[in-house]
Amino acid sequence: MSIRSFAADLLPAKLHSTLARAPATGMAPQSEVTTFAELSEKLTYLSKADLKKVREAYKFADQAHLGQLRASGIPYITHPLAVTGLVADWKLDATALMAALMHDTIEDCGVTKPELIELFGSPTADLVDGLTKLDKLQFSTKEDGQAESFRKMLLAMSRDVRVILIKLCDRLHNMRTMDAMAPAKRSRIARETIEIFAPIAHRLGLNQMYRELQDLSFRFMYPWRYAAVGKALERARGTRRDIVDRMRRDVEKSFAEARTKVTVYSREKTVFSIYRKMREKHAGFAQVNDIFGFRIVVNSLPECYLSLGTLHQMYKPVPGRFKDYIAIPKANGYQSLHTTLVNPLGTAVEFQVRTEEMHAVAEAGIAAHWMYKAGTPGTGRPDEAQRLGAMWLQSLIDIQSDTHDSSEFLEHVKIDLFPEAVYVFTPKSKILALPRGATPIDFAYAIHSDVGDHCVAAKVNGEPVALRTELKSGDVVEVSTSPNARPNPSWLNSVRTGRARSKIRHFLKNLEHEESIILGEKLLTQALRNEGMAVPADDEEHAALWQSLTRWSGSRNRAELMVDIGLGRKIASIVAKRLAQLLGERGTRPGAVALTMGRYAANEAQVGQNVVEIDGSEGASVQLATCCRPIPGDEVAGYFGGEGLTVHTKDCSIGRRLRERDGDRWMEVDWAEQLTRQFESAVSVLVANAKGALAQVAQAISAAEADITHIDMGDERASETTELRLLVSVRDRLHLADVLRTLKRSSSVLRASRVKP
Template sequence: MTPAEPALNTYPAVLDDTELPDYVRELELAAHYLPEAQRLQLRRAWSVGAAAHVGQTRKSGEPYITHPVAVAKVLAEQGLDVETLVAAILHDTIEDTPLTRECLATEFGPTVAELVDGVTKLDKLQFRDRQEAAAESFRKMLLAMARDLRVILIKLADRLHNMRTLGAQSAEARERIARETLEIYAPIAQRLGMNLIKAELQDLGFRALHPWRHAVIEKRIRTQPVVRRESLVQIEAHLAQRLAKEKLQHRLISRVKSPWSIYMKMHHEHKSFNQVMDVFGFRVVVRSVPDCYHALGVVHSAYKPLDARFRDFIAIPKANGYQSLHTVLFGPYGSPVEVQIRTEDMDLIAERGIAAHWSYKHGGEGPNSAQSRAHSWIASLVESQRSTGSSLEFLENVKVDLFPDEVYLFTPKGDIMSLPRNSTALDFAYAVHTDVGNRAVAARVDGKLVPLRTKLASGQRVEIITAKSSTPKPQWLEFVVSGKARTSIRQQLKQLEHEDAVQLGHRMLDRALEVLETSLDRTPALRLESYLAEYRYPRLEALLADIALGNRMPNQVALALAREVPGKSRGRAIDRPRLPEDKILITGAERGVISFANCCLPLPGDEIMGYHTAGKGIVVHRLDCPNVADYRKSPDRWVAIGWDRQVSGDFAAALRIEVDNRPGSLAQVAAAIAEAESNIDRVEYLERDANIAIMRFAIEVSDRRHLADVMRRVRRLAVVLGVQRM
């Protein structure tokens, strides 16, 4: 311990009952399930925390210690263990007070110290902006979650109390915190099955972000028509009577949808409040799984069910472990009534999610339990974060995985897989295994051959068709929705770009060494290792990639390596290198290391030259490009390149088209370009008057011949006065 650190024995002793503040009494009351010795630990934690935070206040003016104690109370209401409650009381001490992790470990044990450290934000580190800091803080929290799930429980309780006391913040802070809560923390609570906390976070976030909309919807719920409220009483009495007649022990609970869920339904389905009919519903809680299906038969005999609105989440649980039967009934006044049927165990897990593991021990360790599902989800996130380039990219991937709805799909062997809403066959492929995704070429859905971009629906049987020669395409990122697929595709594309860069760099260095009458194979190993060590390259591949990307000039590298070749003179050939006469041939598919200049838009068939640009690799220009004259001033950066026999892909081109300015002219030109099997990227008017319009068409073609065909078709149009390549 450094001299600046406080000794824990300097903190005041635990107070007796008469001296305890009311907020500590409320915590102990909520933690009534703990033995007395453990409740004394809570007092000790409060005593240490209060002394550590002494002099610190919240924006509301209250002593700061009231916040962490309130966080512990939220967790006590969920039935959490004493270590979690102690960590909650002390969760801001490492960040905001002189207390260290070592101090906490000495007094309260290593588990408490680990939990506190996991929750601690990274505000003390320097980031480019608040957004990056929040993303990095989230990444750290996830890694701590992987070690102990209780970290996220403390974080959620911390966010819940902050939302309850949001009024003291500025308007800007309220909006930022509310948006973050709705985008990240409420979906995490839902993903972990903690519906009670999720519902309150959503309601508080909605109220802070859209106070007027929240107030209007809340008032409409309270002032529902008398007829509808009376019908609900009638339905409740009828269902209770029918269930009792069947000798089913049950609890029947009426429920009202929250303002947030009603607002989201209105927003997504473009409905008015009056059109959102199923605002009210019922929950039937019974003793066993067979009783659930028995109760389902009872309610379906009492009221007719709506077709296609029945969901069996008992046989196929949600990804967060949630289990229940959902059905929608025709009510006596034509209003649909939602009914959920579940067991007591399922009800506890539905409300508390992973928190139920600590307060309710029956069946909490099975493969479908909320606890084990949460662990597998977090394990997949940890795998994902290892592959992402930045914290912001990782956070975006996590947001994608927090979709509230899932689709449930079957593998060819009959196993069930859950994926986010709107997932495609390619998302399914990556969910099976990264290698399956990387090699995917098509899919069979319910026995029918479909492309990889096909969206999937619950209940479908999916089989992925692979090929060894297949590799990920950049276009795949446009239609995958799962975080794992997005991360895997980006990682593989980076790997392919690196391989392309290594190959191109190898060819460029070989050309430069040929001029010096040597080669890479004839370069002594010691000299090569010395050069790599001098410039801190871990491997030869890293140097070759750097050459391709323009960060090292091949001529300079060749000179350095050739100087030490035995028997070579240090004459003119080495000191004044000339450019190699052989061209490097390109296919256009070199990823990340070859780009095509926007100033002249070169196409296969054009005479071209390359200009070596730091960080960009080789930028290809047409030889007749006006900018080439400027590049002549740096001949060492010229790269002699040409087109390979096999050229693949589509290339950008631009046409200047002059037409009669009359209705339908643009449509005729667009149709002619489409008939020539060319895509139009963009159209803009360059000049326009009453008689003539001059337009620029940005299109995609395969080569010069294809472009010539497009121009011929356009020239044939009667409305076209002239066509010119730009």
């Protein structure tokens, strides 16, 4: 059922007519190309030789799609023609036009890439291949397939931006002609468009396409809401037409008197942007007062600022509502002056002032590079949009190099498709655009990945700040680094850029991988010693042996097997028995000395090589349990739970339950003689409610040479007493006992004890 027939069944007749007539973007879309003759009229900018190549590509596509129909029943070739017509509006080259005509031939017609290379050359074939989905491959879920498809498209786009320009035109035409599809499919495609394709269009400065994709998505996702807002907009258009026409005449008259040649365009918010503003401000349609506005297009950059003076003499400006995007362009290259003025009726109206070329970039973004090949210095030329677009495309390559999972890659890209930005300065006055809510960590990774990985402190406007501090436009940011520093997993909760997130995850995964290999090798060595054997070397002589063992275990290689043992996914003793069997088949016999040492250690007569020692330098592969928070001096044991070794105290109730349920996963752990850091212990302190009680507790802990790393007072209302739950950093059990004694001597403390599960 089409969206119009669906609306006709449910909506009043008058409302339905509004839905049918309301343009998707507040402006009439350009006429759609349906024949090659109509397309040729748009290709006057091509040479005769290029036009001939495009004609050959059309004949090939027409033959390939022969007999195929769209869901509406019309010949399929009308779709590639319409897409190519949209591409031609940007004046893209012949290669892009040929790829647009043939963009579905590999996917839908069985044409191969080598065939396209032979007939039309490698550049065209590469573009078509970049546009082809991965429907023929098998994925575990539909989401995985979609994510991998986006990954391929975005990586092809990072090599050649024409891929995404054609893809966006393809999506736009599909959205314009979705009426014949089933409602569920329309809704799914519309959601995908508003979440991925519309933000990409915005990120590349393709604002006209961005607005239309948003409106079309909104229309298919929520037809009732679209119709209601569209009806209100049409009503407002009629009631406000007189004031808009009057303001336009006044503006043209003022600029004529100032002898400044300008072009005045009236601007109208789209249906979706009005709806979004109503949602964000919890307001009705009547409270959205900037539905209409004006664009003033002038000839040169100085005239932009002169025009601002003319406007401010006409109407009073609203304080705090002026933005200079010419001096500091948006992340997608957009440049204009924005000022909000109060019109004769007392309502606020936004004016945007820009040059012709700024206007081209504002509407066509990175595509303006083809529309205006040459720019005049100092006029906000399209080269700026091209440069900023290229920077973002390069960031996609960086994210890809650190991300091997398609869904994770798509998540990082979504994060980077931010609609708004803050503009901050480096100490050398270089401007960086970051997403709203970005922190000094994002700033550090934007400078260089090494700066981010080794960042330890930051200053904003000369003042030290926490690394999780939100940056604001105009901030001067400076970060300090240390060669021994490394990313903290908690940073993932505060960073906003996909680049920073992917770099942090990449570093932590590599760190976990390396540590898990070391731990796995240590555990296998200990387990194999119990069998009276030593672990064979990783060399050519033992390559077949390791291959047999990894095939038996289901691991791809030796390193992966060690990671699995280190993370507890495979039990070291079981792997050791299989390895001992394989060694026995090759003639290796247990050594009497090694067997004796292994059994001697296993019987706990000697604590030696069979025990994992904890010194505080362990990373992701060895964790201290947060239930009992073991500290040096506690009797401890290690449990393999699938994410490495977790250390519990032997009297931990949670640890005891795990041991009863899964005793094979436990191993002996002990503290090293030389420790590298202090350890956190949970302490409960009951204090009498009196002035300065908290200060006395803090002073007592400080006097015992310990630090408070966290404090929780609970949500209970104040009474005569309050229980404080603290995390205290101590050296060992003796140090903790000293802390508790010092606390108990404080006059405000009624009770102090270590918290145990």
